[in-house]
Each structure stands twice: as C-alpha cells, then as structure tokens.
Amino acid sequence: MTLNNSASTFQLTGFQGMEKAHHWIFIPLLVDYISILLGNGTLLFLIRNDHNLHEPMYYFLAMLAATDLGVTLTTMPTVLGVLWLNHREIGHVTCFSQTYFIHTLSVVESGILLSMAYDRFIAIRNTLRYTSILTNTQVMKIGVGVLTRAGLSIIPIVVHLHWFPYCRSHVLSHAFCLHQDIIKLACADITFNHLYPVVVSFAMVLLDFLAIFFSCILILKTVTVIGSGEERAKTLNTCVSHICCILVFYVTVVCLTFIHRFGKHVPHVVHITMSYIYFLFPPFMNLVIYSIKTKQIQNGILCLFSLPRSGA
Template identity: 70%
Template sequence: MNKRLMNRHHVSELNTSATPFLLTGFMGLEKAHHWITILLSVIYISILHGNGILLFLIRVDHNLHKLIYYFLAMLATTDFGMTLVTMPTMLCVMWINHREIRHGSCFLQAYFIHSFSIIESGTLLAMAYDRFVAICNPLRYTSILTNTQVIKIGVGIFMREFVLILPPILPLYWFSYCRYHVFSHAFCLHQDVIKLACADIIFSQLYPIVVVFSMLLIDFLIIFCSYILILKTVMSIASGKKRYKALNTCVSHICCILIFYVTVLGLTFIHQLGKNVPQLIHITMSYIYFIFPPFMNPVTYTTKTKQVCSSILQVFLLPPSRT
C-alpha cells in the first residue's frame, strides 16, 4: 500500500514539474555524431542558399513575375521555414549534445513542422491547378488566375493549415506528462509527444491519422487527376514540338511532387507497418523527410526550368551591360 502511494506521489511530482523533454540523435551512433553534423551542416547551408536564391530571383527578375513563380516562392518559403524549424535542434543535439527542450518550445516546433507539411502539399496542389489551367484552358488563363484569385488561394492554403493542425497541438499544453521525457528524434513530433502524455489521448492519436493523412491523400489524388487531364489535352495537340513544350513546363513540378509524396509515403509506411524495422531506419527516414524535399526542390527548379536558369545567368553570372 505504501509503495503504491509512493508511486502515485512520484507520478504527481512528474506531472507538476517542468522537466524538459530530451531530444535524441542517432541512437547507437553517438561516436559518429560529429561527422554526421558536418554533413548536416553542409546540407543546411545548401538548403538556405538554394531556397534563398530562388526567392531573391523571383523578387528581382521581372521575367519571373508570373503566377507559377509566385507559387514557387511559396514553396521555397515553406522549405526555408521547415529547415529553420528542424535543423538547428538537430545540429545542437549532435554537435554539442544540447538535448533539452522546454515543453512550450517543443509544442511550437511540432506545430510548425506539421504546418509546413500541410502548406507544402497545398502549394503543390495550387501549382498543379496553375499548370492545368495554363495547358487545358490557355485562352482563359489570365481571367481565371487573377492576382486576386492567387491571393485567395494562398490565404486558403494557410487557413487550411491553421484549422487542421491547431486542434491536435493545443491539448498538448494541458496534458500531464508522467512518463520518461525522452524522444526518439532530434526534433519534436506530435506522435512522440502524445506517447509521453498521461491522459485520454484517443482523439489526439486518431485525429492526425484520419484528418491530416486523408488531406494529403486528397491533395495527391487531385494532383494526379489534374495531370491525367493535362496529359489528355497534350496528346490531342497535333504538333510534336508543341506537345514537348507543354509537357516540359510540368517537369519541375512533377519532380517536386514525387520528391515530397514519395518521402511522405516512405515515412508513413515505416512508422505504421515497419514495427520490426530497426529504430535507426525510422530515424533516418524522418531525417530524409525533413531534409530531402527542401534540398532537392531548388535544385530541380534551377536545373529543369529554362526561365530560372536564364535568370541565374543574368543576375549572377553575366556582367551588367555598361552604357
């Protein structure tokens, strides 16, 4: 009886204490953390430079002041934000072994991580809509996708993220946490925090799976259907040169879609079905999900999009003309 009371008292102390959560790097590879950090630092700098250059080009080059590039700017901003939210804590954990993170900071990080994922999916959907209108209804492109319409789409993407992500994150501030405060990652994820809560977490467990993943699935299906219609329209064009030109405008976007959704599906598959998969694989897939799309999207658009390549040459490489 006394032992039970002591256990209750211990749990109560943990509930009321402000014990920080502890982040974790690659478990079992602690001796290699410094080498991993060097690689992550190079990737971090590359992501910031790549997305920063895209945003700079879209801002200064009037040839890129088109609707598709405004959506690209949203994509680059999202990737920029995701990197700033996740990479600093990763580097601190593995470089200087700074593992503690306070509850409020952890929940805020989880909110932004999941928010940026929803925003990226919505932005890719908006870019697919832009390509659909441009190819399937080119004569009405400017009348359908006006500046006002683009602003409404952008606001809708951010409002959807706010409405979807806030319900599972807010309860985290009110839950008691009486289990070990150790995460399996070097950043805060909603599913990790929920496992430590001593409360009724059924809603918080089911909501992200049902709502968030169904929303990502709906986005993907709409994008897929839009490209079927685009392909149907392109194949009806008599000129092979025009067909190639029309499809070529979609290559960069298709690459970004594959990069994002393949990593999402890979991470989901590992977490949901890979219970017998080593923990190291789970952690590695999470890192790939947060690093690979922000790293590859600028590379894809700067190498596959003719106008972006021309803009880079004009702004950075070609000397200004002297009058």
C-alpha cells in the first residue's frame, strides 16, 4: 500500500434539505460557540489566578475546560464556515488532522472524568492523606498519562486514512471530519478501521465508565457511615457536579453510538443533530454545572466581574 498523494478534497455537508435555513441555524450555533469559548476561557483564567483554586479538584476541572475548548475549536470553525459562507471544501490533510483531534479529545475527556472520580474518591475515603496523595506532581503525571493514552490510541486509524485511495464520492455527511464518515469513501479494505475503534471504545471509554461507576459506589458507601446528616449532605454535594458531568458526557456518547450503529432508518437530520449535540452540549453543560454547583467558582466569577469600589 502506498501513500495517497491525491490532491483532491472532501466536501463537507451542512443540514441536507435545509440549505435555505443554514443562516438561521448559524446564529444559535455561533452564540453557543462564543459562550463556550468565553465561559471555559474565564474558568481557566480563574483557576490560574485564584490561589484558593490551586487544588487537585480544580486542576482536573481546568483540564476538562481545556479539553472542551479543544473540541469546540476543532469542530466549530468548519461548521460555521459551511453554514454561513457555504465553504465546503476541505483538504485531505486538514480533514485527517481534524479527525485525529476530535477523536483524541473524546478519549481525553473520558480519561479526565475518570481522574476527577479518582480525585473525589481520595478526598472522601482518605481525607487526611488527600494532599499527600494527590500532589501537584501527581496531578501533572495523571494529566500527561491521560493525554498520552488518548493521543497514541488514535494514531493507527488516522495513519491508515492517509494511505487509503478515495475513488468514490468525496462528499462527507457532516460539516466536520469524523473517522466513521471518511472510511465510507475509501476504496480499500477497511476491516482494521472498522474493528480498531470498537476495541479502543471498549478498552478505554467503557472501562473508564465502569471504573467511575465503581468509584461512585465506594463513595456512596463511605458517605453512608458519616455521622451527621449535614456532613453527609456536604460530602455528597462535592460529588454532584462531577456526577452530572459524567451523565452528560456518557449519555450523549451512548445516544450518538446507538443512532450511528442502529439508526439506519432514522432521518439524516437526526444523525446530524445528535452529532452537534455531542460536540456542543457537554462543553456548555460542564461550564453551567460547575458554575452553579461550585461555590468557589461562583465567588471567583463574582470577584472577577464586580466593579472596584472607590474609597470613601
């Protein structure tokens, strides 16, 4: 097999059959895009500059915010270009790079949610040793491990995309490049690219979810033996935000997977809409959840945007 040197491009697609409404669809997506950029950017700024937030929990939250920013910045520029400017052409290398970052960041997000579950588990089960177990160095090692695991796991399928010849229609079904969309256009044996993502999904995302679920059970078991109801409520409250983010991410993953795998007779617009929900809903909701449920984040936002009072 030789490297595909074709200079041809792929054609991105917006909402098929709704081309006249593209400009109207563009507006709410642009608002969501700007909200995610400003919100997660503000969150990163707060965690970096507020010394009260220099704790493992907030470092992991910063990783989650950075991942959400990465997902949004990777997908939305081409989406908005298609909807507003009808800019549909995308080169092979650019498309494969976008594919790599989209799928890598999805695995990264799963790993960060697992790390956050581990953080809450240590904080509740080993409260006195929390700071000695999760030091800054340890948090950094976990972050690098999550990123390395995701980056290396996606490389094989993306490398294969560069080698495939594309002799069929070059029209993709989304306004961004997804692996499962690209391989449908390949004129080659794509068995590896069909099977490998299933293995990765099982070995990483599914096992991450099971580990998170198991840690939540152990946390609940620990909480039940805490003496006062007030202490139980306070302890549980520290986990509510994380549980909500886990549900948002994994529910969208499951819904998108089922629609792609078993929704052959589902209208195409449903497939497209679910893809946008998958890429935009978690980044937006993670921001909302932590802003509402985390008092330290609320205080930081209020301090950041409050006007300085002049002396009397």
